[in-house]
């Protein structure tokens with residue numbers, strides 16, 4: 001079975017401390033078949049100044065150099081795009097230089113621009129939860145990308161009951177299955193108070209029940225210590241939830 005992690009931030013995202021050389025060396029030691037570096041490229045105003053620390057062109061050049069330096073591992077150049085469907089035109093312009101090998105699209109903000117990807121209080125109301133899942137549904141319907149990032153990320157710090165949103169979740173799963181978008185199984189929740197996979201295990205089981213097989217495993221590491229620390233545990237849990245799961249890997253371009 002392939003050992004992959006396709007959601008990792010290097011220090012080219014300001015919220016990460018990971019030196020890419022140290023990351024790649026750790027991945028080689030950990031016998032990874034492939035890792036994906038997915039730095040943030042966000043257009044939303046509050047993130048613009050903090051997340052995009054280098055231009056996309058420079059990012060591509062740096063990734064090319066790293067690939068040449070470490071031929072013993074498959075390094076994949078990805079990008080994590082927030083609220084992709086809101087900023088398609090802007091992203092098309094950025095990616096006209098080069099389309100990343102794969103794109104994770106994620107929702108980090110509610111419609112009113114409330115940031116739900118960081119710790120917050122109080123819990124989301126049912127109405128806010130529905131807003132969140134509806135935004136994910138709009139994004140998977142309106143944008144073209146490879147991996148749906150961390151569905152349910154707002155539940156990383158505080159357990160929420162999302163039974164009010166099962167209809168929306170089903171619509172999201174139906175859409176990504178039809179479009180061939182992979183569901184990310186994000187295990188950053190293992191390092192947070194809820195100590196569980198994102199989406200929650202019962203939601204992953206629902207995806208499997210609906211015929212979903214294609215997944216991408218992501219640690220969403222922002223510190224080197226979190227990379228590879230719980231990969232085995234995540235994989236075991238995934239094997240129980242989706243026995244016939246298939247790991248997403250972009251086609252080799254060179």
Ligand SMILES: [Zn+2]
Nearest residue numbers: 080106149150
């Ligand atoms: Zn994210």
Ligand SMILES: [Zn+2]
Nearest residue numbers: 007009080220
């Ligand atoms: Zn991320």
